[in-house]
Amino acid sequence: MSVGGPVGRGERWHSVWTDRDDDRADWNGFEACFESADAYADWTKWIASTIVRELGITRRDHVVDLGCGTGRIASLVADDAGRVTALDYSETVLRIAQERRPRDNISYRHADLNTFDVAALGADKAYAVGSLLYLDSLAVVLRLITTFVRDGGGFAAMDLPDVTIRDDMPRAYDTSTYTHLAFDVNTLTEHFPEGRVVRYDTMKYAHADRRFNFVITAATKPDAASHDRQG
């Protein structure tokens, strides 16, 4: 946090994700959405299996988790991927991820998604669970998605709040007003016509009707297709 000057939106959010104790941090902000830790764990399984299925993730893939939190989703996706690079800008959640969910094929790395050059990672599949709404602008989000999909890669933007979820929603853990980005399907489809919405189905989840997932499936690479045919 800066000392003395006004605190900007970005700094506020950074402190929300950093200044918390380990057990609360491990809820990744979803504590108000579920009745129990088991229900939360079930949801992470649904999210991870949806990402793996929709992006067609296999052992050949290097996948990027954008805003990985404490690694709950990354550690599940890593069961199917070759390699996962999991990025976050909170030192707190990265430490917990490394302590509680270390995996040989996950690399947890510090990065601010507003400025980090994700193209340099050389991965062609990425996902973000509940993190894009905290970025500086919709333009940053669109640029991130474009980086992965412009050459036929895949992207899963999971748990996007739609425009009916108010920005000044009171939060149990803080009385400050925090604003987050809201998303609408039309804008996303305008930019990414190949994308489609995947809705929650059986998941018990607060505001499930007002949050959605937007998925752009990777194009099949000729070499991958021929590899598959050869079995």
Ligand SMILES: C[S@@+](CC[C@H](N)C(=O)[O-])C[C@H]1O[C@@H](n2cnc3c(N)ncnc32)[C@H](O)[C@@H]1O
């Ligand atoms: C709601 S949590 C979700 C965490 C994780 N994806 C999950 O589902 O368990 C949002 C995460 O996004 C991260 N985040 C928000 N803004 C970010 C930014 N600009 N750069 C990197 N990470 C960011 C936060 O630190 C936090 O860990």
